[in-house]
Amino acid sequence: MTYIKQWVRRLTGYGKASLRRQVLFLVLSCGILTFLMVGLLSLYTMDSIRIAVEKQGSAIEESLKDSLGDLTSQRTRRWLVNTVEDEADHADGKLASIADDVTFLAESMSLILATPEYYRPRSLPDMADSAEFVPGAAYIHYSPELAQQGIDEELRQEIALVSNFANVMVPMRKSYGKYRTSIFAASRKGYCLFMDLVPDGTQSIFSVAENRREFSEIYDPRTRPWYIQAEQTQKLIYTSVYLGADGLPAIACAMPYYDADGFAGVVGIRSSTDDLHRQVMDSVIGNEGIGFALDHKGNVTFSSQQQGILAAVPEYVDLRQTKDPLLARAASCMVAGESNSMDVVVDGNEYFLAFAPMKRSGWSFGLLVSKDEVMAPALQVVDHVHDEMRHFHAILQEDFSSAAEKAVLLLLPLLLASFYASGWMAGRLTRPIRMLASGVQEIAAGNLDKKLDIRTGNELEHLARCVNSMTDDLKAHIESLSNAIAEKERAQTELEVAARIQAGMLPDKLKDSAHSHAFDLSAIMHPATEVGGDFYDFYFVDKDHLVLTVADVSDKGVPAALFMVIAKTLLKDHTRMAGCAENLAEAVETANDALVKSNREFMFVTAFVGMIHLPSGKFTYVNAGHNPPLALRGESFQYLPLAKDPMLGVKDGIPFTAQEIELSGGDAIFLYTDGITEAMNERQEQFMEDKLKAALDSAQNSASGRLRAANILSSVQNAVQRHVGNANQSDDITMLGFVYYGEDRRDNGCQNN
Template sequence: MRKLNIRQKLRLLVLAGGLLGFTFFGILSLSHVWDLWKAIDERSVILGERFGIRVGYFVNKEEKDRLMEMSRLRAGLMAYDLKSIQSELSYMARKLSEILQSPQNYKPRVLPNAVYENVHGGMPYVHFAPELVAHGADDNLLAEIHLVSNIADGVASFVYRHINYYPCVFVGSRKGYIIRADAIADDKLVPLARSAWRFSYDPRNRDWYIAGKESKEPVFTDVYYSTSGTPCFSCAVSYEDAEGFAGVVGCDINMQGVNELLKRTSFSDKSVSLVLGAKGEVLASNQTEGLLSFVDIYSDLRKAKGEPELAAIAERMVKGEEGFSIFKMDGKEYCIAFSPIEETGWSFATLIARDDLMRPAVKALQKSTEQMEKFRRSLAMNLLGFLVCSAVFVGLLLRIPYVVSGKVAKDFSEPITKLEEGVQEISKGNLEESIDIRTGDEFEHLAACFNVMAHDLKVYMENLAIVTAEKEQTAAELNVATNIQHDMLPNIFPPFPNRHEIDLYAVMHPAKEVGGDFYDFYFINENRVVITIADVSDKGVPAALFMVISKTLLKNFLMMEKEDNDLTRAVESANDQLCQSNKEDMFVTVFTGVLDVKTGEFSYINAGHNPPLVRHGQEGFSYLPSVKKSPMLGVMPGISFAKQTIKLSPGDAIFLYTDGVTEAMDAEKNMFTEKGLKDALNKQPPEIKAEELIANMENAIRRHVKNAEQSDDITMLTLKFLG
């Protein structure tokens, strides 16, 4: 063996040591890299799953809330419709009692009798039970019938106003006569004039009479088949004369009306809406076939064959529960939300296939998985590069062994450790984590990739609500309450193309959140037009419901005053009724007025609302005198309201608004104010058309608020009296 000199020995020693060190260090690094790869690989799977679970949870919660809100809203709408039927019947019962007990105030009136005449649709009539026909009515009874016939207009107005909802309204006396109006065509015989009923019908045998006789409050009957074979139900309440019980006033309500409401509030063709009756029967549905469609009133969803989960939910619905459930039907998963309609013991449900519901979430998940895949590919490439680099590096280092130092080792392993920590943080769900590596090499690039992924995931999570909302059919349904608010208002202009006495225009711009502003206008008879503007004191779905009921009640009570023209009584009745159904302590400020287009007389009640403005002739606008102020509606029953009257001349105009106008704020929170409104109005020439006036006011408000977000509903209505 050749002897080595000390230098060679030393070099060999250093080389061997270096080699050993490098081998050791290399193996260490490689195992590090391997660990990192494994860690990222494993964790990305975990992360994917977690992300999936979070997305699923989020969407489920979001969808659950949305479906629940929808079902509550629609059940609420239905309940309010039913309540308004009840309140109208109560009103008629009170009026009947008043007629019977103060006969001196009423003139006798003679209606056609369906027993003796061929009565056709379009008019109220009277009918005698066989017993009365046989014995004849004596003078006293005839006088009573002529007296009670004063209710005919109320009965008729009731029925023709809700032609889809109420096929007929009737007053059945304990003495065997009935006063009735049917919603049928003018050329058709009314049912009680047809041979099937003409000589056999006795109101006192009818289910509604028996149900109503027992009750001083309006009650609903079960659903039954009407004489025309369509499913319907009745609402009935007793009325009294001086001796006590005198008869029952009631109406039939066609299920078609409920179906209409289902359609009106349904904004997606993928969701199923249905009303379940007190006996588990599907009463109304937007489906035309299958288990969830209307079959007949004797079917029972609680006994649905082969669908035990659906049957269990039907059971809960019949019990009057409110809830949300995910269940399987026909092998497919569905989400269902249901709410009771207490008035009738029914339940409203809305359901949608889970796949449809989850589609946006699945898409988001796919995107994040793709992102993760991309990151992994990039990671693999980088690690490969790193291995190549380190092999070259080790080779180089072997030639200059003294360079080996702790610093290199540290530089080498630190980025890997950092990356590993970062990945661990992220897999815990902490998407804020970003990795700071500035080595200028593949590690920095890797870290950057990693940070991009983390950021993207974070953005996905944050935007998921928006992603969900923007996708597919769900978008429309989210706005159901806004749509209802909007659809409730008359929005075809000009509203009365044949009436040349008035020029009327109105707008309502809802704020982002559903509000409770509304306006309304209608003729209550040939000469009298009502204008109303109102503001409910809250936002969201409850306010939207309160708005619906306020508007309906006001209109219904005002329509009943078409003859007597008692504005005060109508508003007082509406207030009493509103207080009854006001669980949320809401209130509504209302300005409502009736203009007689023949005389120009304008009577109004201002119930806590902003005073409107009026312009006489060429003068400027000024605030309407409100000497007699009245409180808002819905707070306290039994309070009185004060009516005021002014006289309008041809060319005069009235401008109504809600506080969203005067309180419209710019970015610095400066309000438009009453003065701003008045000034802007007074820049308008007197001959301006209603529509143009409103458009100019919208512009004036827009110029004031500039880019600031609208915080409240903005509602305006203007009426010009043309004479």
């Protein structure tokens, strides 16, 4: 599990690996995956074919088995029916032939008895006399009863006469010599003429003479079934199976013959069932085929079976009563004289049974063919097909296994080849990238003269050219930037110098005068940029008149600063030339005219110029479009009226007007620019006039003792800072505080400078 997790971590971490390893991993993965997919697809296809062939083979086997089975069964039935009819007719013919021979024998015997004059007496060997017995020739047998009674002359003459019957029997050896047969003529008087025929050449049904003697001592032909039936029926008969004199099952065809007194005896031909079978059943079908005949009682008269239910046995067995229903039904149909075919089970084996009537004998002939035997060829074909399919399947399986083994064997060298090929390819692909990375690192380290030489002819070469171009641009840009920075530093330095110059132009303190004790003065200017457009000024025009000025040049920066210098200089010069408060408005007007003439950039300046006569406290001022100052006169600061005159520098020839107020001891004046009231916080909210007044009142109220100008400025500065917070200063901030303590003298006259 841990091993798997490590692999998962490695795979998921490949996105962070080097490009070479990623390319290696990608190519290797794609190759292996492609091989595996193609291999698996091929194996899957082969396996599918194998399975399909196997299924199709089974289907063919089943189909073939069914088709051949049905076909063979149908053909066998047709053939069997035709055959059994022929065989029945043939067997019936054989029996008819025997019957004809028996009829001939009976007629011959009757003729001999009826026409003794045509025959000379003849002597036949006695069966009991072994010395006179000639095997294969006719002989005579006397029943034990006759032998005991003795043979009179009349009977002797009859026997001598009928012994000519041998001449009738002997020619039949040719017809029946191939079979175990007895041809006989049994007289009702107790003697019997015999001729035994056996195919083994002994020419006797008795293998040893002892048996023949025992037989002759007990054998009375008149007790035999064929004799009894023929005598009773007085016609040609076929016996059922009975035990012959030789102890073997036998069947006989017999017929009565006659003399002048009527029934004289019975002639016949007896054959063992085996012989009869061989005689009439040459064409029993197959090794396991059975041929048999049923008589009108359902008894098997002859059969190819020596054992089993279809064997011909001496005992009477009605096959219609057998336990097997199919066989019993077939036997009933046979006894009924029908011709048909049926499936039966005989002694546990399945057979096709076909039967047809033997019309002349009144029997029925049946042929059985083993199903197994009949179906064997079909099954052999099926087995052959099955074997072929199995062989083909085995070949496929072998090919499949072989292909799989080859695929696995091929995978290992392919993996190695893929690994080395992927590594080589990854290295080749990433080499320009590594060169690029190395070059970029060198460039990043500061070597802007580094040139990337990548000639791959693809995007990487384009990228390298771009990097080279970028390096050139960067180098030029850095040089330009360096120049710009140097220029900016120079400008900044100049601005700082200008700021110091501007700050130096603002007065920081007044010269000591006789009125220094009568007032307190403080002023500050904080430009929003290095140099601003605001300025303040204070100076004496004479020993009693102090001028206070706060002005705000439009815009900011160097242009505003330069304009501020001009404005400050003009205002101061002309105010000094005015010399007294009565001329202040005229001085401002003159300064405005001069300022308009020197204003080519359409700048302007708002200005508040006030002149206080320190001994009297009279404060004369001109407000040229500037914010109204606040004056502390009494308990709180109040805004002075709005300006009556416009800003300076816009239009010349404009008359300016002076206004004046009287200051008492403790009064104060606060001059400022709009950088105070319009100071903005981060929410873009302005400080506004109300807060300015509140800050001033706060300074006045918090003053313990004399109100100091510096405290006023400090209070306002703190209030503005609290309002602004962290917001950047948006405008120049300038303010001037003046506190008048008062003089004893009251001299406000204008002095000439």
